[in-house]
Amino acid sequence: MALPRDYAGQRCSVARALEIVGERWTLLIVRDxxxxxxxxxxxxxxxxxPRAVLTSRLRALVDEGVMERVxxxxxxxxxxxxxxxxxxxxxxxxxxxxxxxxYSPDGPRRIFxxxxxDGLIGAGGRCAxxxxxxxxxxxxxxxxxxxxxxxxxxxxALLAFQTERRLLEPARPA
Amino acid sequence: MALPRDYAGQRCSVARALEIVGERWTLLIVRDxxxxxxxxxxxxxxxxxPRAVLTSRLRALVDEGVMERVxxxxxxxxxxxxxxxxxxxxxxxxxxxxxxxxYSPDGPRRIFxxxxxDGLIGAGGRCAxxxxxxxxxxxxxxxxxxxxxxxxxxxxALLAFQTERRLLEPARPA
DNA sequence: CACAAAGGTTCAGTCACCGAACCTAGATTG
DNA sequence: CAATCTAGGTTCGGTGACTGAACCTTTGTG
Numbered sequence: 001m002a003l004p005r006d007y008a009g010q011r012c013s014v015a016r017a018l019e020i021v022g023e024r025w026t027l028l029i030v031r032d033x034x035x036x037x038x039x040x041x042x043x044x045x046x047x048x049x050p051r052a053v054l055t056s057r058l059r060a061l062v063d064e065g066v067m068e069r070v071x072x073x074x075x076x077x078x079x080x081x082x083x084x085x086x087x088x089x090x091x092x093x094x095x096x097x098x099x100x101x102x103y104s105p106d107g108p109r110r111i112f113x114x115x116x117x118d119g120l121i122g123a124g125g126r127c128a129x130x131x132x133x134x135x136x137x138x139x140x141x142x143x144x145x146x147x148x149x150x151x152x153x154x155x156x157a158l159l160a161f162q163t164e165r166r167l168l169e170p171a172r173p174a
Numbered sequence: 175m176a177l178p179r180d181y182a183g184q185r186c187s188v189a190r191a192l193e194i195v196g197e198r199w200t201l202l203i204v205r206d207x208x209x210x211x212x213x214x215x216x217x218x219x220x221x222x223x224p225r226a227v228l229t230s231r232l233r234a235l236v237d238e239g240v241m242e243r244v245x246x247x248x249x250x251x252x253x254x255x256x257x258x259x260x261x262x263x264x265x266x267x268x269x270x271x272x273x274x275x276x277y278s279p280d281g282p283r284r285i286f287x288x289x290x291x292d293g294l295i296g297a298g299g300r301c302a303x304x305x306x307x308x309x310x311x312x313x314x315x316x317x318x319x320x321x322x323x324x325x326x327x328x329x330x331a332l333l334a335f336q337t338e339r340r341l342l343e344p345a346r347p348a
Numbered sequence: 349c350a351c352a353a354a355g356g357t358t359c360a361g362t363c364a365c366c367g368a369a370c371c372t373a374g375a376t377t378g
Numbered sequence: 379c380a381a382t383c384t385a386g387g388t389t390c391g392g393t394g395a396c397t398g399a400a401c402c403t404t405t406g407t408g
Contacts (some may be wrong), residue, residue, distance in 0.1 A: 006200070006394090007202065008222075009222055010202065010204070010221070011322050011324055012270075012273075012283065013269075013270045013271075013273030013274045013277060013278055013282070013283055014201065014202065014266060014269050014270045014271075014273060015202060015207050015273075016273040016278075017269045017270065017273035017276075017277070018201060018202065018269070018278040022196075022198065022201070023198075023346075024179070024196065024197075024395095024396080027188065027192060027196070028181065028184070028188065028189060028192065037298030038355075039354085040355055040356075041353090041354060041355070044355090046192050047184070048182075048183055048369090049397095050396070050397050050398065050399095051355085051356065051357085051398095052356085052357070052358080052396085052397085052398095053395090053397080054356090054397065055355090055356065055357080056395095074406090075405070075406080076354070076355080076405090079353090084276055087272055087275065087276075088226040088272060088300070090271070090272070090297070091265065091269050091272060092188060092193050092264045092266045093268075094264040094267075094268050095187075095188050095191045095192070095258070095265050096186075096187045096188045096191070097187075097264070097265075098187075098191050098262060098265060099186075099188060099189075099190040099191035100187045101257055101261065102191075102261075103187060103190040103191070104187055104190075105228070108187075109186065109187055110187075123264070123299075123307060124264070124298035124299050124300055124307050125297075125298050126298055126300075133209060135296050148185050150185055155190070161323055179364090198364090198365080213386090214385075214386055215384090215385060215386070218386090223366095224365070224366050224367060224368095225367090225386080225387065225388085226365085226366085226367095226387085226388070226389080227364090227365065227366080228387090229386085229387065229388080230364095248375095249374070249375080250374095250385070250386080251386090283386085328396075
């Protein structure tokens with residue numbers, strides 16, 4: 001039980017997983033990372049999360065091996081998902097799917113496709129065209145019918161949420 | 175934004191979903207419901223959650239239509255997942271899968287099978303035998319190699335976590 | 349050099365969580 | 379019928395986490 005807010009006594013992998021990604025904000029940080037955000041300031045800007053909390057969450061994610069701190073294109077470090085972190089994609093996907101089903105009356109806000117054959121990715125994460133399970137790296141996002149663009153992004157990194165793109169591709173080009 | 179702890183400004187179905195099931199304990203309550211727990215006292219006993227918090231979480235889940243309060247076999251009411259709640263199964267399954275992969279060195283603690291043909295249910299929730307996406311109702315749980323039984327359950331309802339069973343089947347027989 | 353930007357840290361106020369004790373209505377027992 | 383028990387909560391004081399704003403430090407820029 002490594003984390004401060006643990007679920008002592010729960011002998012279950014759901015509880016164990018939630019000790020890592022179940023704290024407030026954490027899974028949204030991971031989601032943003034799938035969309036290509038990598039810098040402290042970009043997470044803070046997009047999530048409107050208190051900076052101290054962001055510091056704490058990033059540290060915990062790095063400690064747990066979900067993200068790693070890597071040198072960025074400039075002199076600044078960036079935070080990137082590790083492979084362990086990328087494997088959280090199914091969790092994020094299913095959560096989004098459930099949210100779309102129940103809280104997005106006009107249909108999904110985002111649609112995912114298999115990068116190789118452009119096939120739709122449906123429930124269970126399989127490509128409707130080739131039938132394979134598609135990892136985050138091979139997934140592209142595009143706007144769905146329920147997408148609400150809001151104000152056009154003023155900050156370059158936040159464009160990642162309004163344009164078609166490949167998951168995990170850095171939002172800030174090098 | 176219905177809930178107290180919302181993610182204001184997040185125009186995203188992941189955030190919306192997390193407003194409902196992202197609070198501490200909530201997803202563990204839902205998991206227990208998949209295992210067949212239905213009564214206030216059983217949740218309190220198994221989760222060791224403060225009763226006031228349990229009251230608050232159950233109320234929120236009922237308000238959001240994830241669970242409903244139904245008359246039980248005795249005179250007492252019970253809490254049962256609605257269809258909307260049952261659709262959270264993929265989220266719970268993928269979270270468990272991730273937890274098993276990264277925090278259960280001896281292999282998965284639980285194994286899921288398709289009730290109709292006994293086929294293994296793997297990543298993405300599909301039956302390895304028939305290839306169909308399997309809903310919670312048609313899923314049975316059994317102990318996996320990483321299962322740690324702990325002390326034998328003293329309370330009848332908690333046996334649900336130690337015996338092979340069908341998901342959603344009430345832990346307390348009528 | 350002055351300045352700005354990025355990435356944090358600090359701090360006081362508020363809010364949620366915690367665990368223990370208490371309360372109440374209905375069933376059970378004597 | 380009174381006494382007891384049980385289940386399902388509510389209440390309460392103490393503690394810890396989150397919040398938002400301000401501040402600090404290091405690194406690039408004109």
